[in-house]
Amino acid sequence: MSTVGAQAERYLPGLTEATRTAFVVRWPLGLPEATPAALRLRQAFLERPVRRVDYAGDWVMLRPNSEAAIRSAGIAADRVLMADGG
Numbered sequence: 001m002s003t004v005g006a007q008a009e010r011y012l013p014g015l016t017e018a019t020r021t022a023f024v025v026r027w028p029l030g031l032p033e034a035t036p037a038a039l040r041l042r043q044a045f046l047e048r049p050v051r052r053v054d055y056a057g058d059w060v061m062l063r064p065n066s067e068a069a070i071r072s073a074g075i076a077a078d079r080v081l082m083a084d085g086g
Contacts, residue, residue: 007070011077032064050083 005016034042042062056076061068 004066004070007067007074011073032059034062050079052080052083054079 002016004022005019008015054076056069056073058064058066058068058072060072060075
């Protein structure tokens, strides 16, 4: 939780202290893989115009883990703020 908690703490102050238990689940024999078609579309997706609503999730970073989900949330938050002139 330390890596995830440190990043999430910026958006959810007190999360690390409030966390009592954390479970790590790994699937060593199966990771999702972006299809060639998805990879071809990815650059245009990343360069899309900013809006007041944006996408976030580990799939945005093409890394299936909590750290990628938190990083993409930060990117989405920055994009939403830019759309509002911030």
